[in-house]
Amino acid sequence: GAGVSQSPRYKVAKRGQDVALRCDPISGHVSLFWYQQALGQGPEFLTYFQNEAQLDKSGLPSDRFFAERPEGSVSTLKIQRTQQEDSAVYLCASSSEGGSSSYNEQFFGPGTRLTVL
Amino acid sequence: AQKITQTQPGMFVQEKEAVTLDCTYDTSDPSYGLFWYKQPSSGEMIFLIYQGSYDQQNATEGRYSLNFQKARKSANLVISASQLGDSAMYFCAMREVNAGNNRKLIWGLGTSLAVNP
Numbered sequence: 001g002a003g004v005s006q007s008p009r010y011k012v013a014k015r016g017q018d019v020a021l022r023c024d025p026i027s028g029h030v031s032l033f034w035y036q037q038a039l040g041q042g043p044e045f046l047t048y049f050q051n052e053a054q055l056d057k058s059g060l061p062s063d064r065f066f067a068e069r070p071e072g073s074v075s076t077l078k079i080q081r082t083q084q085e086d087s088a089v090y091l092c093a094s095s096s097e098g099g100s101s102s103y104n105e106q107f108f109g110p111g112t113r114l115t116v117l
Numbered sequence: 118a119q120k121i122t123q124t125q126p127g128m129f130v131q132e133k134e135a136v137t138l139d140c141t142y143d144t145s146d147p148s149y150g151l152f153w154y155k156q157p158s159s160g161e162m163i164f165l166i167y168q169g170s171y172d173q174q175n176a177t178e179g180r181y182s183l184n185f186q187k188a189r190k191s192a193n194l195v196i197s198a199s200q201l202g203d204s205a206m207y208f209c210a211m212r213e214v215n216a217g218n219n220r221k222l223i224w225g226l227g228t229s230l231a232v233n234p
Contacts, residue, residue, distance in 0.1 A: 042227050105164055
């Protein structure tokens, strides 16, 4: 079956522009995660959805970052008034498990590389 | 405090030899899962292997095995019979079960592995 897809793959924005990054999870996956990966770093958690509910947004770095998943499938990460420090790869992951378990294989998309000039 | 520590920024190994990538972790949650992911230069995050905190045996998946030493809080990845295609970044990650609605993965900084022909 199809994996997690993300679009666009690459985005160049001028400082101050708004951007929207899309994630299509694996069909039927309950959980969806957004991570930010700066160059040379490990991913950092941004936010987590279980179906359409955003259960954890503790990793969003500022109120310029907003994520939604209105119908429990596709998710959009929006960044308003982009800054140079927002330049990173934004990874989306989904998993089928929605309950409490230590096993939670997350399947990742290819990422969106955002460059803010 | 950093919860996942990968102390080897870069590693080299000869083709067909085995290599161990180090990972130590810190948690007070008795129930957790440990994951290893591979990230090639193309950027996608590929799941390799999983170890649950209550698993009695070390996990193995093909050429990958996890040397789990719970008392030392270490979860080293062993790659046997290295291949040129194993050249990539390798990330260790952890999920704590009893963290409420928090299902995020906590990541290390990664180890860059280069396989020499």
